[in-house]
Amino acid sequence: MPRQGPLPLKGVRVTDLTWLLASAGTSTLLTSLGAEVIRIEWPERLDFTRLGETAGVGVAARESNPRTLGMGKKSVPFAKTPKGPPPSASVNRSGVFNDRNPGKYGITLNMNHAEGRELFKRLLRTSDIVMDGFKAPMMGRWGFDYEGLRAVKEDIIYMQMSGFGNTGPYRDYGSVGPIAQACAGLGFQHGLPEPYEPTSWNHSYMDTTPPFYGALALIGALRHRNRSGRGQYIDQAQYQPGLLLGGAAVLDYRANGRRTERYGNRSPYKPAAPHGIYRCAGDDAWVAIAAFSEDEWHALRACMQQPAWSGEERFATLHARIKHQDDLDRLVEAWTVDKDRYDLMYQLQEAGVPAGAVQSHVDKFEIDPQLKVRDFFVHLDHSELGTWPFTRHLTPKLWKTPAHPGGITQRGAPCLGEDNEYVYTKLLGLSREEMSAFQAKGVI
Amino acid sequence: MATDVKTSRNTTGHATPDRWPTPGCFDDIRMLEIGDESVDFCGLLMAGEGADVVKIEPPEGSPSRNIGPFLDDLPDRNRSLHFWTYNRGKRSITLDIASPEGRARYVELVKAADVIVDAQGLGVMDALKLGYNELSAIRPGLIYCSITPFGLTGPWRRFKTSDLIHQALGGSAYCIGYDPVSPGKWDTPPFMAQAWHSFAIAAEHAAVAIAAAVFHRDTSGDGQFIDVSIHDACAQSTEATVSRYIYNGRHQVRNVPQQVRCSDGRYLAIVIVLLRLANLPKLVEMLLASGECDELADPKYQDPAMLNTPAVIDSMVPILKRWVGKRKAADAFHQLQTCAVLCGPARPPEDLLEDPQSIAREDFVEIEHPELNRSFTYPRHPRIQTETPWRWGPRAPLLGEHNEDI
Incomplete structure (x- = not known):
């Protein structure tokens, strides 16, 4: 353009x-x-x-390159990626x-x-x-x-x-x-x-x-x-x-004496649970899900079809869910593990739950419909x-x-x-x- | 042209942005900022460059005042260290934008503003009839920067998001994590970068766009609308991963970058693939002198021509790693850098307080919090420059602190 x-x-x-x-x-x-x-x-x-390295001259070369041909369908497992040309x-x-x-x-x-x-x-x-x-x-x-x-x-x-x-x-x-x-x-x-x-x-x-x-x-x-x-x-x-770009780490150390720790995909400072990246169907396929509010939690429960565990006392409030988030993460992942990451994202978003497929560089180029519309x-x-x-x-x-x-x-x-x-x-x-x-x- | 007479004056006894001792590149620009935690960093960047950034907050305070950690771990709107970090150099006024009085007040502020940064959410200000169309009619030359999760267009524009969701969709999470247990198989998930990077990334794009729009207005008098998508910005942030795929079908693998655990438990990152750029004869000499690397007495390491071949360099790597593992990360760092090995300690941000380079470059500064009768340590600047140094303060405003001034 x-x-x-x-x-x-x-x-x-x-x-x-x-x-x-x-x-x-x-x-x-x-x-x-x-x-x-x-x-x-x-x-x-x-x-x-x-x-x-280069594949050749112009998009025609790209389109005839067996390594990029037809990769739009789904992300390509790493193990099958051949080495580049000299x-x-x-x-x-x-x-x-x-x-x-x-x-x-x-x-x-x-x-x-x-x-x-x-x-x-x-x-x-x-x-x-x-x-x-x-x-x-x-x-x-x-x-x-x-x-x-x-x-x-x-x-x-x-x-x-x-x-x-x-x-x-x-x-x-x-x-x-x-x-x-x-x-x-x-x-x-x-x-x-x-x-x-x-x-x-x-x-x-x-x-x-x-x-x-x-x-x-x-x-x-x-x-x-x-x-x-x-x-x-x-x-x-x-x-x-x-x-x-290091956030409040230095201030927290000097003001509160707290040293930097890692906390995976958790959200300790803007409370949410679940808040994580969960395995989906397929090789190296994942979805991120975050529930900050009660509404988002209940919408997630509805998407999961109200499994019995989700009604238990230990998940009744945000505070309780955070306390039991190791269990919660395992149970949520048991639900996501056999589903397509994009299907999950669309289903959850439709219900009002923040969710996003983990996209690779391939997905951004080949799949992401938002980036396409945005040129x-x-x-x-x-x-x-x-x-x-x-x-x-x-x-x-x-x-x-x-x-x-x-x-x-x-x-x-x-x-x-x-x-x-x-x-x-x-x-x-x-x-x-x-x-x-x-x-x-x-x-x- | 762009300048309005500023009515703000100091009432609290500490420095205000318009009384900063050095000139700022944008010190004639007033910028209004309204929104959640996705807007804060853009204002921080522009305040650092000298703009008079006025944060418009609802009566109960901006959402980011509720994000921790808090001073002494006591949650309070004026004790959020998160809010302090990202709102230095700004002023705060409160108004209820949905009420007639609040609306009138906002319109008065717009009449004296050069830039608005709006992260209220898609369509929120338009629904209030306070969007770009209405305000640019009131204030010709207005630069209106909208920051939304996905921009104004596209099928995902109404998606709900967060820092985690943006990092998943934008591609950074795909590149953060532990090594696969076998090719293509991981027993740990991808991870987000912690410290709110998706909003920082979008703010960086927004600030450069705003600066360019102001520069254009200087000569043309024209304002304009800027549509910032956090997703677009995040999608751009993964270095050459996309272009390597486009050109070569090459894949970025998710694994831990090359680093060695040192004797003090810290890790030293080493760019092994660029080891060929090091001063290899000097490196061999240094490693040999330690008495721990006798393998390097082999003639192939002594002949500079042979030493400079990929196979010989590869054979040095385990020896080098073993040597590093026996030292403190900082010691190995300095010794290897004298041999031009690209390396650096992976350390927490607070370690920089004691780092000789950060001390020499005055990377940290104490900022007064007069209402607490204390001062706290903040990063001073993202660079050093001679004429318009970055403005690191004053401290973030208390909620509604400047209601009377503005």
Whole structure:
């Protein structure tokens, strides 16, 4: 679906030295909102999400791939999943890179070459924002810490997205999503109490979350610059949004002396019972059910056809149900275990009980009718991979200025150096001869 | 343009948002916030960026005032640590929006507001004739952000939900849990992430959308409606799991990420699949020097070219894990990071209070609660910045604390 309406960040230019997921995902949010994002890469130090696997070219390949064919019927048991093909030789055929970087311009620029750094300065002079995702000391080695950048463009907004930030004893430490979610105290909170280990997420939550903090800071900083004439330096460490995401744990510890414990799928602070995830018919099929009120409990009983146990004194009040929730969970699961998870969800919702099937990544793409109606997936062309569905990175629907993953280019991720000509000749005014000379010298 | 004269003034003697010592990116924006626990985090984010966030509460208080834990475990509308956590930097006024007086008061507030964030539930404000259509006529340029469980459209839009239900449908629960007992078979269920993440995720999407809408209004003068679906936002939060499936048919398995139980009972998360990015010669040297890893004297670990092959790296993993298991998580963390091994201790949030990095970056702050004559410890900020630092306070408002001020 083509985008409609103006994009709110139209006219904003971002010089983008981000990579991987968290920092690259931040400039992608700006892209969705219409910023002109120029991603700088260099073949000798490639973003390794470029080296991912691909099934082939375009949706036709997807549809003829035996591993994705016909998967819409039900979730596919893990055991039958074959291994992926070997990594492709091209650096332009990674699905993960494509999905993470649509709408950006892509150029090659050798920052280790003195003339490369001069070209970088020319780009910098025309930019509103510079951002990077390296370890904290990296940009300074090229002379482009905040002071170095300001010497070239006084009101530049510079955001650094390193793992642990640009100050403190861990400044040189490395981080990726799983590390940030461990160190920030988040992953510890999920799963069963000791002696079970904490489960964390098995995906990089702290790669999808920090981009929103980064983007919010950058839009704010643009606004502040427009009002005051002043740029600024933003040290957006990957772990740091986690401080706000840990809930009341620190406050509870300091105020009440209570240490963090895990409590599975229970809801101790907004009382509910049952409140859990229950096994359903089929492989790895589950449904979540929550009953907060008496009405919801009685509706659940009705759905279960009023089994005798549900009328017992030990389940008569919310307080009693919470006290006996181990028993309650077993009895509820005995009812769900031979039923389809989606059938249960629709039946319970119809009766007014909060319930939801546990959906996998496959279910979200193949089954979820809500995401389909919401246009959660949009198609974009990639110059080498053809047309593919993309997830919307910024999901809210802005009625006058709708965000779109394709941004101003309406294209998937750039191939390596795909926009050298546009950026170096159109934006920076180099001649073809100058470009060729820079190419020959290994600068671009 | 966007600015209205603010009538609020300080009566309680502590800092109010409009008297914060540093500028905020949105300090000319007044935002009204109304709804249940799904709205709180969005206001927290915008208050942090400087907006004057006014929480509109029913006379008995917002529902999230009833969520625990409570100070001294004594349930009370003004003692919810949950409410304190997510409502810093805001002001509170109470009104009964269904009554004629409450309605009139709300309309007056809207006339001086730039943004409304409404999580009252699908159609609730429209039924009261206080939805976007009515209010944008009263207040041109209004930005109206609706946060609902599934958005305004779609077959599931009337479903009842909760944090648990959102995490199930959105796909995060599918990825949280213990290892299968055999391929495709689990004896434990998927788990939700604890700490109200579905509402945080939706708030992050909402805040970026609101910021973009304000930025657009700065130049165009146009307000707009924003339709936020908590489900859409949660569905987007599972990293590359969906795209890996779309492109490769590849499946995310539910299991515990790679971590090692250390001698102090804490776990150290290690990104084993990226071990190749470590400084392997230095790592081998360090492990050998411990006297516990003599296997690494083998020539294949001494030759940098051989060391850099997948088979040799794989063969190091059990040795590395054994070494980690004999140490405290924090000690192993620092030693391995000096060899560029991507690792970090899985620890509870309160451990960050003593963490050298968090201390150096002033990640926590004491906030005064003058009515209790005490102060409490809060996270200070989600980042550090030079011109418009995040506003961490003042403490969450008492119920109706600013009825007289506004």
